[in-house]
Amino acid sequence: MSDIYRPEMVVHVLSHPDCGSAAMLEDYLFRLLVQDPADESRPGLNIPFFSWRNQKLGATGRPDPFSLENVHHGVIIALVDGHMARSPEWGTLIAALVKQVSDPFNSHHRLLPVILSPKVFEINPGLLGSMHAIRLYETKIVDQPRTLGVDILHELCRLLFSTPRKGRSHAPVQLFLSHAKKDGTEIAQAIKNHLCHRSPMGAFFDARDIAPGHSFVQEIEGAIGDANATLVAIQTDAYASREWCQREVLEAKRLEKPVVVINAVDKREIRQFPYLGNTPSIRWQTAAVVESCQQVVEVILMETLRTTYFKKLINNMLTGNTALESCRGLGAPPELVTLLHVDRLNEENVNTIVYPDPPLGSVELELLQKMRPGLSLVTPFQLGAKA
């Protein structure tokens, strides 16, 4: 075990003690980024999360134990309301933070200011310098937690993608909408429109997006293989029988991309495609397209963040540690299909697969173990304790 623990990402939420909506917003973010206490079936991202809502600023001008030392990616979410804008101490702190992360295109840390009231710009116009902020006051209060959640999830994904663009912010998430032409086009288009209007996320929509003269196969494989790509399988009645859809899903799994299934089966599938499992799925509601789109976006971002975050966590853990040379990390829990792809492990002398927490239950592990008896399947905590 290395001497100093370096968390991949830590989130700090700053807000003024008198800020009225901070509690609600913070609770929502906690449930999103850490764990939802109401959802016992699946643990959350467990991203280290600290809330300084009730803290007075210490002698150092910041809540005392607040520190970005040894943290790969520090994310500071500042909920800026009138109280904070009026306070000289907070003003100083924000200015210091702006300076610390002032080179967002190269810095590993981000400051995400969230403006809760338009008055902030009147009270303290220079508070954030020229830093772009999330103008949450433009959203109705009742919708604010969800809107903020989606924005934050997306920003975290972008931070983790290792594709900085020269002089510009990190590339956004790119979605590959895998669908059957026969009955999936409507849903794919609805999602694409939703993204166009509300999000910097891009959607790859195959046929129309491939310029004539380019190879269909290469373009699709290229799009799925894109560093920021997530595959969205729009599972309609016809989906399972479409060879292209099958290829797209298996290619995404082969490349260990995040995959999300939109369950939109209307009547029946003769035979479900066996390889859509081991993914989050969300039911499409034809009677509530906007709500469905919102939910789909949330699930996609959660899954993308989860897979990306985890991959980084495990890579950091394995890198440079000779005791862990024969380990290979995965972004999602293994399934039988994974073990198939992981055949090349034999050549690489890999005897241990490390997959995201939480550990799989005994039933699944026994099945996987039957297929590859010599292969050890562990989670980072289980491994970290051994190393």
Add this chain to the structure above:
Amino acid sequence: MSATPSSTTAPLTGRTVALSISESPDLASLGMRDLHLKLAMQEMARYLLAQGATLAYGGDLRTDGFTEQLFHLVNTYRRGEEKVVSRVKNYLAWPIHLTLKPGQRQAWEQVATFVFLPAPEVPTIPITHPNAVPANDLEGRYLSSISLTAMRRKMHEDCQARILLGGKLSGYSGHCPGLLEEAWLALQAELPVYVVGGYGGCTGRIAKALQGERVEEFTEEYQLKEAERLENPLKELRVFYRSERVPKDPWLEALDYAEVTERLKEIGPSGLNNGLSPEENLRLFRSPYLAEIIQLVLKGLQKVATTSLEK
């Protein structure tokens, strides 16, 4: 799948770990909230269970959904035909188990095996009947207090390790902060102790004491002053401990703050015998990161488990 202790996937099979994870007054100042504590309880339980350990809780009667979570966790990680209740034990001191509310009983019955401690037998302070709840007078409070101590000692006979996190520094039942007594008794029983200081509270102070720092809360003066402020009759209880009514018996004595802090200083991060190096213990004393905390605790427990097998 093999369930032997040397199996790579369940190295803590057959080991029972005592867990003391309770509210800390310092959470807010550490950027944490109740949710962080709940998460720590849940995740600690998860990883211990996944590694094959049995969990032991002392006097835990919470009904805030933790037992349901625990049930689900045990269910996921139990092996073969094993019963859920064989993986969790709940020790209850006398007379607490006499007054279990139906809701509390129900909450824990599905998930844990209860261990009810018997009434204490102090010749000079007889009780009317083991099933009768003692009066809330000085004698009654004394008997309840030494029963807590007896429960903690019993846990240390049955368990192979103790994990401490958080803990009240005042307003406790008993004659001293519960987690301090647990640490003290565990160390005396030569049990590996894991001091998770990052959540503050009593455990945070234990971590400080282990590093030789002076801890104001671990003085009789401070405790009595606090008790007075909270209108808690602690003073007369502690006086009673030293009175003629109490037989001369080390196990019936009140915890001596000076003795305990001196001993903690001597033990230090290198004397905890918990499978962790001094540097790793220092990290455990300070880390606010649950992932790091759990990694360290599991590492220590596994090391101790392997070493004891080799003996």
